[in-house]
Amino acid sequence: MKTPWWVVAALAALAANAFAQLSDDEQRIVAAVKQRTPAALQLLEKSVRINSGTLNPEGVRAVGEIYRAELDALGFTTRWVDMPPGMKRAGHLVAVHGGTAGKHVLLLGHLDTVFEKASSVPLWEVRGDRVRGQGVSDMKGGDVILIEALRALKAVGALDSAHVEVMFTGDEERTGSPLETARAEMIAMGRRADYALSFEGSNRHNGVDTATIARRSSGGWVLHVKGKAAHSMGVFSAQSGYGAVYETARILNAFREQVIEPSLTFNPGLIAGGTDVSYAETTATASAFGKSNVIAREAEVLGDLRYLSPEQGERARQKMQAIVSSGNLPGTSATIAFRENYPPMPPTEAGRNLVEVYSRASQDAGLGRIDILDPALRGAGDVQFVAPYTVGIDGLGAAGTGAHTDDEDLEVASIERGAIRAALLIHRLTRP
């Protein structure tokens, strides 16, 4: 059946209305993005066809060189930030466009992927209107969106007076150690930015595209428990005590009963107990020796800990510490050590307002509203390092599914959509 004329007319009026929200400059920005769409996909393919697992520094640098040439051509001053050789990481690409008007914006991407050289996942495999491949959506798709947004601004002269800084890290998926060195440059850039926009994958939730204003910390803990090795017949006696395994069970159960609260999670992912216990970090393997008729002398548990604010993290650590160091079963003792990899990024009013601007830009371009993603639905990311110093949001990147898995893919149309939204947002933030 033919669509009735009045439906067509109504839709056309709606679309015209939506575009009426865009200024002449902005309409030219949208046109500039669209005109580049086939070339943008080629740029993506070129960078995805190079393996850039975090532990493949040559590959990470090669991808960096591709993006560097693009940013050079847009008038950015680019440089490579090397890491000390002992860190075994490729370093980062930094690009600065030093305009003086409007707000200063920092854009974040990463060059590395979780797919190391030995991965059997195809680099680039087109499947209709999607592409499967290594890092297509996490996050080379986002990197290309970032570059195409800037290119469109440049094309219409909207970049000329803007102050935009870009950082593509080379070790987002496995951050180099020490963290202070790995993220020093990024933090310095975050300190001088009014806004930080990160181009990690955009999640669709309930049929609506989303952005992220809060991300939970990532870090972990190691619990060591000691008991007395003795004949099992004496267990529960004052002399022999309860052993390390019972004490570990007490502690973990108390964590579960006393520490749980909304937005906080802690997961004991590995446990070993017996007479002797050891753990090999490189293979993530624990081994234990013990016998059923000997009271356990040692136990070790490895867990993670994720929280939304520094206060929540502190509260959780204090409760866990108190459980570990008091109320120990007879004949046992325990210690716990915590480490934080990514600091938490709590939700803020300023972050909410920034998503509002982003959502407005998207709607004005006829691309629908943007919702705020529940932080429980996403892991940790680089934007968290700059969040304490600026107003940051994430999720401006490409849409795809299966990030970090063999089936990671990309919705090709999300590149154009993302570039239009990002270009309009950057324009509205940086114009004088």
Ligand SMILES: [Zn+2]
């Ligand atoms: Zn990522």
